[in-house]
Amino acid sequence: MSKIVTAKNTSKKDAIILRASGLFKNKGYNAASMRELAESLGVEAPSLYNHIGSKSELLQAICFKVAEEFTSQLHQAEISHKGSQATVEAIIRFHIRMMVEHYDEVFVANHEWKHLKEPYLSDFLNQRRTYEKKLVALVEKGITERVFRNINPYVVVLNLLSAVRGLEFWHRHKNKVDTQELEEDMVTHLLTGMVN
Amino acid sequence: MSKIVTAKNTSKKDAIILRASGLFKNKGYNAASMRELAESLGVEAPSLYNHIGSKSELLQAICFKVAEEFTSQLHQAEISHKGSQATVEAIIRFHIRMMVEHYDEVFVANHEWKHLKEPYLSDFLNQRRTYEKKLVALVEKGITERVFRNINPYVVVLNLLSAVRGLEFWHRHKNKVDTQELEEDMVTHLLTGMVN
């Protein structure tokens, strides 16, 4: 009937993935049907297969795009050779920005990764473990440099990741707290609760 | 073939609900099939319907059991007329204990509630909103009494709930951090980062 509308410089595949992110976030991967996705794009379900290979490919695209962005930003932060505190702050701010600007994709990567098929599931979990380990190492380094307090670095990383993930709550209370204020408060609190 | 085995003082329905909690947690509500649930109980799927009404009834039972426990504990804490700080501490500790002792059920209530059917979905969300509001009010009271710092109470509650929910991460790192140490560290950190 109609056609899939794309913003300029984005392929139709990208348009589909973007819609899938919102749908998967709202209903969960399994409850979201291809018919539903197609309808939200103004198209019949089989038409999608002119642009994509399968439903699970959509989930893979979302999860690995997010994982890659976090991984590459962490890499940038590591090789920037700033101090430990500035590095951690940059990472926190990046997490917050991702959570605000790419909420749907990050949410899906956080909640629906378990529906990835092998070998993608193992791959994803490995990337995640690696990411967490690097974060722990970064905090440990800061501790030996006496930039950070001597708190169990696993607990610190757990608190950092929990706090930014907690922005999911905030997304349901947007009106209550201003965005910029939230970001500053959160960074300040997380850091000054941690820095010597 | 065989029979559903129950611990003493628990009905077969309760045994099914307990198994369903683990299954729903691991695979998600939609991906978990009744045949799978039945198999894990050593029984054929239709046999389950001698004890339960429907699949969604299982989800309801899990979600509302958890919601009720949190609600009633909050009520107990409120009428105990301890100081604001002691009250908040009791609530945090209860959250942590629930997360440790009833991980599966709490996880399902946190992640799979969106698959509840109406009117249960609205009911659940209302209970949740009420809970959060009471928590905010409690923090506000502490602020006016100058027991707590003057931080945006929504942000404080957000951080509290995020932190305890973050124990999901810890469940995958159990070996790295001792349980008791974790609880004490977390309470101390959350409170002394908040108390005057």
Add this chain to the structure above:
DNA sequence: TTACAAAACTAACACTTATTAGTTTTTATT
């Protein structure tokens, strides 16, 4: 041992799912 109820079973249904095949329409290029 007989009788009754609880709880298992098999078979089947109605429905939804992702996906494929084959065809027609649309779009772009010569």
Add this chain to the structure above:
DNA sequence: AATAAAAACTAATAAGTGTTAGTTTTGTAA
């Protein structure tokens, strides 16, 4: 205007879903 490629469509399929009906087995009490 003719042609080729892209992308839509309709129809259909195989697999999986929760659930019901009807039947048989199991456990319990008289």
